[in-house]
Amino acid sequence: MTSPAAAIIDGENVSGSGGPIVVVDPSTEETIAEFAEAETALVDRAVASARATFERGDWRAASVEQRQAVLRRCADAIDAHADEIADIECANTGIPYAQIRNGQIVRAAGNFRFFADYIGQATAELYEQEPNYLTYVRREPVGVAALIAPWNSPLALGSMKVASAIAFGNSCVLKPAEQDPLGLTRLVEVIQGAGLPPGVVNLVNGGGATTGDALVRHAGIDCVSFTGGTRTGKIIMTAAGAALKPAVMELGGKSANIIFDDADFEAALDGALIGIFSNNGQQCLAGSRVLVQRGIYDRFIEAFVDRAKKVRVGDPRDPATEIGPLATRRHYDHVMGFVPAPGDKSARILAGGGRAHGFDRGFYFQPTIVEVDSNAQRLCQEEIFGPFATVMPFDSDEDAYAAANDSRFGLVGYAWSRDIARIMAAQERISAGTIWCNTPMIRDLRAPFGGYRESGVGAEGGRAAEAFYTRQKAVSIPRRPLNLRKLGMNG
Template sequence: MAIMDIFSDVQQFLSEPKKLFIGGEWVEPSSGEYFPVENPATGQNFAQVSMAVEADVDRAVAAARNAQEGAWAKVQPAERSRLMIRLAELIEADAENLGQIISLENGKPYTNAYKGEVVITANIIRYFAGWPSKIEGSTIPVSPRGGEPMLNYTLREPVGVCALIVPWNFPLSMCAWKLGPVLATGCTAVLKPAEQTPLVALRLAELIQKAGIPAGVVNVLTGFGDRAGAPLSAHDDVDKIAFTGSTGVGRMIAKAAAGNMKKVSLELGGKSPNIILPDADIVRAAKGSADGIFYNQGQVCTAASRLYVHESVLDQTLEELRKHAAAHLVGPGLDPANTMGPLVSREQHGIVKGYVDRALNEGAELICGGKAPAHLEGGYFMEPTVFLDRQEQACIAREEIFGPVVTVMSWSDVDELVHRANNTPFGLAAGVWTNNLKQAHTIAAKLKAGSVWINCWNVVDPASPFGGYKQSGWGREMGKNVIDAYTETKSVFVDLS
């Protein structure tokens, strides 16, 4: 197995315990505690990072507030754009190191980390760098009761200090999804990465510092949800919280935010229906469906985990899925030959394996996969897994698994199909594969999901809004829609009489 050598820059980065980034400085945690970061491909610890606690949250929020009301408030929109473009350039220049750090702590193949995260992260920051000079108010023709001449105009102002809590499945690009609009609108941030994947956020902080972004504009706290995330969510001097993660944690964050009525945006779980119509290009549809569930080891909120196949093309689709599952090479992400890495942790591997075992007990038919590859030891690996559950009776057809497990169901009636597809508490994404344009648009209009993909899957762009219906979240990220989430609108009246 040809494992890539660890780059010297990465070795140097990992050689010492990582501190917290607060107010533009690298500081020791108040707790004096550090915790290990595990390589999920080996199960071995390879780095130490700071354990942030409530006192560190207070320090970071204060630094963000000082920057918000001080140096950052004086930076003109054109200068914010320049700083963001500089950051994007630094991300690109450090792409190989960032990709390797992601692969080490998350497990995903290096190629996916490089192309699927680092390149995309730079593109997101560059997209939002175009926004600072375009955030504007308006003049409004009002009709005062007294008839006096009156000028009314609006201002768009930064919402203030933002708490950003990001997940482990895309540990760099999710930072950019939130930091992009923070920097564009003139807000400041306290960023808390997931405890499983803190290192790439700390590397990003080094680049933020190098880009010349003023001290305190972005602060990074590493640690656990109960000791850092909870006090950050409830902090009375935080004006907004943006969270990506599970629906259960999202509910807790929404409750914590009620104390000072801070703004909240949530991008949560999904159980996305993916529909293959009988007239679809089955080879193409099966390839897209396989990519939609096996990419990133299935650890994607929009994973195509519920596959509805018309009964007339069911056998052909299953055969194609078998081929794509068998074609994946599972192993450590730093082996360039591998196309699928381990799950992120022992805990996550146990969750996925538990779902597989339960599905078998509930009568689902295992088509392929369902276990760890026999030749791999020490890491948290799982083969690409396909189940057939024609009438979706098993738990795997209803609950989010967050692993490389797809449940295939058959259908014959379109109206019943749409009802089944929408019969879920989630509404993040959906897909339709067909050559019938009218049918595609008709079904897409009826699906209750924030993103609908026709003859494709997981197409996301910084210019297009992303978010979910129902229990998949509140609000939208990306595009012009997200600017509203990070700004306040002020109405100003001037008596001209």
């Protein structure tokens, strides 16, 4: 596997001279790529390219139909290279190949098609309250967007940022996570041949504290979109705010999955397993706190633990694999650090709790379930970000809502019940940006996706993206000739 370019500028690959970036296959712990990151001078070049293209206007001023056609060709290009990109991404992230090929890449192409459709349905506001005037509102692209993608789902989430930013006429500079830059870099190379003018989509690879910081603070950047950890998000938002740059942050989560005693038992069981163990458990939207009503608690937990023990951990290229390795050694150590000590009576391991059996190498972690006595536990308050669920019983509905909302996060929530009145109460009472009722994760790209509290600021999605990546301009025009006051006529 060849190492990626440090940058893609004006559609061309460029080598860097910054610090070393070492990319490791998490299934083997072998180095699969090594390259020099994009130094400050390359960040300057990438931003200058995006700025020049924006000011020149060959993309910004293109018609909606022209931009739609290019966005759809970007999607077609991703489809045409899907197997290759999936192979690269699997080696870099350890996410099962089937989940990448049939999930993330489908979503990546779909992001471009969605925004192609969306911009074709845009409407404008018109105000006629002032009888002598028409006032309408234009939306114009912001300029140059800095887009910082996460390491847990680079293709799906990185492509979402690119598609939404450029759909409205902006240029952008994308920075993949330094842990897994390979698949997203290849995707950006692929779409360069889809008709994008050079400089519309640029890319810089490097560390967050170096390349990423230089990008966010660059005077040529007009807005910043970041998906990642809450601590890093605060640093980025502070830097952006110092220059009054708008920023949207999609950050961490510690979401509650509430299973009421009248839930469809099998559906809730399937949903709970999907909610915590898909994508190797590395999801900000994971249902990591499973709250089960006491009347069905013992039965549900027995089934949940039994199924978790049967989840297949293995080589991400094996079609039978359901969970691959965690992304990095550092993250493996982080997740392992949450395993309760033997004999801890307040946090009891029901399944997993250590390295997956049969693997001498690779960052393989067992699907883990821990029963806790209190939502105040560190396991319930901090984001573990792995195949690691806590379970706890609750008595009344009010107890469930109190536990669900006892968190500094508020990204998503889950509720399972056959009673529509109970579901309606749950979606109102759970304090989070997205509530999934009687279903695991589903994403309608028209709807906003963003969090409350430390789960983020702003949102992504159709209308939310339009609001972020465009500026409003009010234009007032007289309906008829005006009889204006004639100042200075009496002197």
